[in-house]
Amino acid sequence: MEEVYFNDEIVEIRDMVRRFAQDKIAPLAVECDEAERFPSELVEPLFEAGILTMPMSEEFGGINANTQTLSVVLEEVGAAFATMGPVLLSTFSPIKIVAMAGQPHQQKAIFSQMSAKPSLGAFCLSEPHFGSDARSMKTSLVKKGDHYVLNGTKRWITNGGVADWYLIFTKCGDGKDDFAVCMIPATSKGISFGKKEKKMGLRGGPMCDVIFEDVEVPEEYLVGKPGDGWHTLDRVANTMRCWGAASISVGIARSAFEVAARYAAEREAFGKPIGKFQGVGFKLADMARDLRATQLLIRDTNYRVDLELPSVSANTMAQVSMSKYTASDTAMSVATEAVQILGGYGYMQEYQVERMIRDAKAFQILDGSNEIQRLILSRDILREYA
Secondary structure (H helix, E strand, C coil), X not given: CXXXXXXXXXXXXXXXXXXXXXXXXXXXXXXXXXXXXCCHHHHHHHHHCXXXXXXXXXXXXXXXXXXHHHHHHHHHHHHHCCCHHHHHHHHHHHHHHHHHHCCHHHHHXXXXXXXXXXXXXXXXXCECCECCCHHHCCCEEEEECCEEEEEEEEEEEECCCCCCEEEEEEECCCCCCCEEEEEEECCCCCEEECCCCCCCXXXXXXXXXXXXXXXXXXXXXXXXXXXXXXXHHHHCHHHHHHHHHHHHHHHHHHHHHHHHHHHHHHCEECCEEHHHCHHHHHHHHHXXXXXXXXXXXXXXXXXXXXXXXXXXXXXXHHHHHHHHHHHHHHHHHHHHHHHHHHCHHHHCHHHCHHHHHHHHHHHCCCCCCHHHHHHHHHHHHHHHHC
């Protein structure tokens, strides 16, 4: 089906990433999920294919990819093996934030090193005592002479322990809006890691606490200026709920739907394919409707985000929230129906839809729970109609 929101370049990138994902990523899915193993062997091929550096400018080997392009990449990766979605998202989002909010000399200091070799990123926001309430963070950045000193602990960090660069949101004063952002290499003295988390889904993806103890941060590793952090989080970083979490989710939904549709067309009962029974056929119809409607919502939201960055409006951010919870709910419902259509086979690991349920559930929670997204959207509605 032709995508009206895609130009020729995006279609070409989509097709390239789809081939890469099916050839390189999908074959590792079962083994990495069962063994809870991070497929580190994919990092170099992702770099060589130009995928890791896509959000960077051409100066640093990227293509200055917009959110629509990154969304397409993550949907394809999510369809092949959802675990690799957050691995890439945690690399794309810090790069995108530095590209949108960093000063030119900061971009050069960070990207010149990050693009010189295969490098993963990590996005550090949540802390042991908060998830959605970001204003209550305790991590601090204090100026000391010609540099800054970073202290704090970040929790549930995807790529923790394997990332080459860490983007950190931190307090930089006592005021309500005294937040800063910095991006530091993993080689910085004072970085340590907690235990590897054992997860219900996304089991091949590394996740742990990241601890910063008196880490020295030079000014060129800041992203913007101290005090810019809250705007960067609220109007730049949070857009990834659509081009990131929502896009990976719709990739999961698409993959689950395709498994169910093929099975329903091939499996016979009472002399005909089970898809010809209304009980199954109607499920497929609803799954197809929800999948396509979600894709179109994501495409439209990314279109609006790309028009407005680096300062996205409240109305568009409300649509970002709508996209995130719609997509993750769709992934969960489509994967659940896929298991039901496959019956006993769906409950077994062979057909992989049971893994898709476990993976889909994560996206109803991470990157701002779906309840928080509904709260954001409801507030925007009331503000408009008050």
